Amino acid sequence: MGSHALATPVAVVGMACTNFGELWDRNVDDLLVEATHGALGSAGGLGVDDVDAFWLGSMISGVSGLTLTRPLNISHKPVTRVENMCATGSEAFRNACYAVSSGAYDVVMAVGGEKLKDAGYSGLEMPSVPNDGTPPVLSAPAMYSMIVPAYARRYGVPEEQIKEAMTHIAWKNHGNGARNPRAQFRKEVPKETIAAAPTLAGRLSVFDCSGVADGAAAAVIVRAEDALKYTDKPLYVHALALDAGSGTGRNDSDYDYSDLAEAAASARTAYAQAGITDPATEISLAEVHDCFTPTELVLMEELGFSERGKAWRDVLDGRYDRDGALPVNIDGGLKSFGHPIGASGLRMIFEMWLQFRGEAGERQVADPRFGLVQNQGGSPGDLVSAVTIVSDRRP
């Protein structure tokens, strides 16, 4: 028993990501076609027929692999639709990687896309099974806002300090997004504006919440040994981890809402696979699931970047800023991109693709060693978390 690095390593040899935003003039087909064709084009001009199998990540924009085959006119290929809440994009990627590593296929594609803005709501509607009406009905911001008083109490940190760190995170990610042409929101927002916004849930204002957007992203994956056939700058996969909690935290008085244990567990597994012993220094940049600013704050601890109870200090010290020791969400994060569910995990990997190829423009990090992508679904106490570690060095 155990979780291991892939026996046959794999690499990403082509990627694409659409602009994210309120794309009133595009449907999910349009987005999937753009991402898929773009990824194939960047993999040395592969055609759809050159791909042996597809994994499509989508939570609410379509069912079955046919959601992908219809718009692309793909015939007689294995196409799998996967869903793991907001970690769906990472899940499509992870399963596609396994398929190549296993030897079952030579060239596969992971694609994630979501069309949220046709629903007509300002938030996200989770699909729910008809029930007895007793499960608590909280908005997503409300569920994540529970972190703030719990964290404050656990570490004896005043809520004002936490709010200051949350404001810093929102300010940082908006600033990063302002430098990314694909982001939904491309404007710096002053800290005063962020801090003064009215609350939506607990201490969270609209600036503490990720947006809702449409978008898609795709990756072409092959065995690492074949990677240079397709591109001279492949992105190698060093770790793939997924942790699904028991989902009982919200009914367990041992859970105190101040942590995201599934994120820590998925990170531990990933670090073991990649041979990373000191993530705080070995990881050069991270894309993490900043669905809400307290999430990013706590993730700094769960991923081993900050000491327990100290992330707020590191955040305020600028450690995770664009020019800090460990830039986090340098592409702008969910905060600037919005969160088309199936696409987000792949959008995070796309930033790694750009960074490790030296194509990130004014966001470029110098000489990155390892890049970490953390993508999660659910809420505190009721979570799935995926961690992917990549670099430009072959494992």
Next chain:
Amino acid sequence: MVGIESYAVYLPVPRLDRADVARVVGGRGKGTRPVASYDEDATTMGVAAARAALHGAGAGVDSLWFATTRPAYLEKSNAATVAAASGLAAEVAAYDVSGALRGGAGALRAGLAAGAAVVVASDVRYGLPGSADEAEGADAAAALLVGPDPVAELVGTASLTSEFLDRWRIPGDVRTRTWEERFGVEEYVPLVERIVDDVLGRCELKREQVDHVVISTPHARARAAARRGFEAAQLAAIDAAALGYAGAADLAVGLALALDAAAPGDLVLAVSATDGADAFVFRVTEKHVTGGRSGLAAAPAGQPVSYGDFLNWRGLLPREPARRPDIKPPVPPAARRTASWKFGFVAARCGSCGYRNLPPRQVCLRCSATEGFEPVSMVDVPGRIATFTDDWLSESVQLPARVVAVDFDGGGRFECEMTDVVGRELAIGDRVSPTFRLASVAGNGVRNYVWKVRPHLEEED
């Protein structure tokens, strides 16, 4: 010997200031009246009263009679919901006495005739803005446990039925219409005189022998006239409460107030005058010395509600809803499968590790044991706030929804809305108690009843 073994009154916490009403609709207003909160209806208030009256002593009950003029549902029984949420067994027959104000007296008669019953009367009193029902009403519930070992034994009853039109409401209407006030006075006052003479005659009693008198009628002028037949001291117990007219619950609430003030040996005369008249005479027994009281003295203090919020709660000032998906109703098969959890708040205590699973599960969330679960009622288990938040995006009628994670004394965690805390600060560690309320009403009219928590009263310890 049959009579009232125990009794309880439930008053909702919100208080509407009549001066606030007057500022909006004109006129003058003094004092406050209790109003059902945004998540209460006749059914939930009835449950609160029934739970308090039964306090675990429902074993001998074989019928439940539920009276209201504002039934939450028609055709579907509300009495069944009250019975389920009050923890009564399936063998208890539960009947709705809905619609007419007189149902309050009818339910009491039926319960007394049945002999081992719980009589629940609950009403929400309002009308169009500026109406007398809005200003002078009281939202309240009362429950009377009837049985053979009473604190107040029934001495006699009398009833008269009279067909005339004094007030009426079309099903579904907000407004109750009334005929000319003087017409009602001339019909009701002789009815009260006659029913008092009838019942006292049957009991071989004189007016002056009665210690406490309850006169319940929706007709304010008739009530004032009828009162003149009694001494102030006989009416003092009811007058002290100054509640306002509680509709179908008014008679039972009045009876409870009178019993609260009564001593063993006292005689209580309760008269209801609606579409006729009903009168009941009770003699308070020695058991009353040790019996519980209505609970009103220990009830939580009222909390002000703005007239705007009140009108919104009653659906009279609809507000622009948040741009969110439609409310999803609970589905009947799921609610049926989990009825003891949903309505009875019965958790499952793991036989292996002892942890209380809320809701009950097949596999213990702590130790993964798969058998040996024991049902355990959480209704009377207080807890503490583990953490909390205010949700402005909630589907709750009153924003922000106050959402709390609760750790129950002795184990068990559940997240729910906290109620009766409009405008109040919350803190981790605050004490809370379960209360049966409405989560939402869906577009198909299905009312989602759930257990929430409210501030815990130290008197409950």
